[in-house]
């Protein structure tokens with residue numbers, strides 16, 4: 001049987017509980033376990049005779065046990081003493097509270113002990129870290145020993161033993177190579193089987209590195225090949241509702257552009273051209289629009305919705321939070337209002353449907369019948385069916401309900417990358433194949449975006465509207481907190497105050513909310529002459545909207561909030577952003593928060609508060625203070641914290657790589673070329689194993705969504 005097909009249950013001498021733990025980590029086969037990689041190695045490779053031990057050294061000693069005993073201290077600790085003898089002498093060692101060892105390590109046995117040599121009185125002893133009974137080979141001592149992420153109570157020791165066993169069976173059954181020979185030799189790769197052996201049990205760090213290179217190559221190759229294959233499939237599809245651009249539509253779109261309160265930047269124009277040309281094809285658009293915070297993506301979305309509307313089709317516009325959905329709704333309705341007013345003297349009837357797409361807002365907390373309409377509308381329209389609307393804005397709840405989406409021509413998803421793909425699949429299941437536009441401000445380096453979202457076409461708004469000033473950012477140490485408050489009081493501006501990120505679980509969210517409430521009371525005293533509002537994720541959407549509206553129309557001066565304001569909120573009048581416990585945020589996330597200000601032509605400021613005095617933290621925050629480029633920050637984040645920690649990775653479904661690093665640009669380039677070469681010269685159907693791997697990768701990836 002192929003290693004890929006051997007169920008993990010086949011492991012001999014393995015308890016049901018251990019199997020269950022493996023399975024909970026998604027390890028179902030031998031091959032899955034092989035892909036559970038160590039994150040470092042402990043170096044126990046120095047094997048020392050007892051008479052050559054040196055204080056401080058990390059060593060392995062091999063000898064026979066000549067004495068064992070257990071002592072119980074007055075406080076009830078159990079100490080296990082062992083005396084170990086080799087040809088050169090005897091050394092003593094003590095374990096703490098591991099009585100079971102006495103039943104494993106018995107007098108007369110040949111064992112290996114690894115640990116650090118310490119001085120105890122005048123004698124040298126070993127502070128034991130690992131032990132094993134000496135057989136034909138050493139796994140836990142006497143070598144570079146792999147250390148694994150110890151999740152679900154699985155110890156590195158257990159993983160190591162099972163890993164060794166599997167690698168041993170491999171020696172018999174073997175691995176077939178997944179790549180054609182040319183790719184192996186051209187890229188100087190070691191063979192896969194060796195790579196798996198050496199990543200887990202390397203002779204030295206150099207072989208470990210070679211192994212890692214090979215496996216990272218595999219991973220990046222599979223990701224990119226799989227994207228390319230998906231892309232090819234997609235290119236064969238046809239949209240359900242085809243768009244056209246006749247003369248009148250061109251004119252109307254130009255007029256809509258002219259009615260905007262600003263001129264599009266060159267980058268916005270270029271991106272709109274890319275999107276428009278996609279929208280006119282019969283192949284559904286799958287485009288990823290990336291643009292710095294505040295670069296103006298929403299208006300691009302509005303243009304796309306308008307083109308759909310001119311063709312008689314609906315657009316679904318989804319945002320990650322209710323606050324944002326509400327904001328998009330306000331923005332879009334107001335853009336079309338301006339458009340209508342501007343056309344009121346033209347030959348077209350301003351009441352015309354063409355000029356005024358009907359816009360609805362639906363969020364999770366509202367029933368379908370409870371559509372929010374512009375407040376001027378009479379109450380009777382509240383009961384209208386969804387099919388009467390042209391642009392439907394909401395959270396993701398929008399799509400999950402049983403609705404008739406036959407008229408949908410375009411789906412836009414704001415700030416949720418992978419999500420789009422899953423949503424599109426869902427719509428397709430409903431017998432519909434709309435165009436899809438995914439938008440994000442999360443700064444992802446271009447190379448990384450092309451790797452992770454290779455199946456999507458990429459558009460980038462790399463230019464800010466003219467006149468925008470870079471936000472001045474300052475790190476505020478504890479001692480300067482009061483003077484910073486004083487300075488803020490002297491400014492005529494609106495202020496965001498963001499409370500610390502506590503996050504993740506439901507309980508943590510409650511803690512965040514509690515922290516924000518306490519801080520709110522505190523701040524009310526400090527800013528006693530100002531009007532303060534509190535916004536947090538646990539509020540009802542009505543309350544949230546009321547607070548946001550109050551802040552937007554300047555009835556509030558200061559908005560105290562949990563990190564819910566992070567994505568997308570647009571209040572151009574606010575020019576000060578104050579972030580508490582800034583060290584808890586990733587750089588990309590801080591950048592998102594900072595992006596809430598600097599949205600007009602006035603100078604804006606961002607203050608980072610931190611009570612921490614750790615130099616690493618200060619360095620990171622100072623780096624942030626002097627860097628305004630989101631991509632640079634993302635790259636730094638990638639370096640310092642690894643992709644798994646970049647803000648929003650989970651939320652955004654940014655996938656977690658197992659072994660390759662997204663900051664390893666040379667390898668990304670190399671694998672990209674290799675994929676191109678493969679696609680040009682080979683047929684995947686002739687590489688059965690590779691095909692299976694790609695499919696497995698896809699499945700795993702979809703499961704992550």
Ligand code: ADP
Pocket residue numbers: 262263264265268291292293294295296297298299441465466568570572599
């Ligand atoms: P984001 O790309 O972060 O979603 P928004 O679409 O919210 O940014 O736009 C940020 C702000 O910039 C909004 O207030 C919007 O009205 C304004 N804006 C967008 N495009 C332009 C432009 N070309 N010139 C001036 N202001 C613009």
Ligand code: MG
Pocket residue numbers: 297298414568
């Ligand atoms: Mg936005």
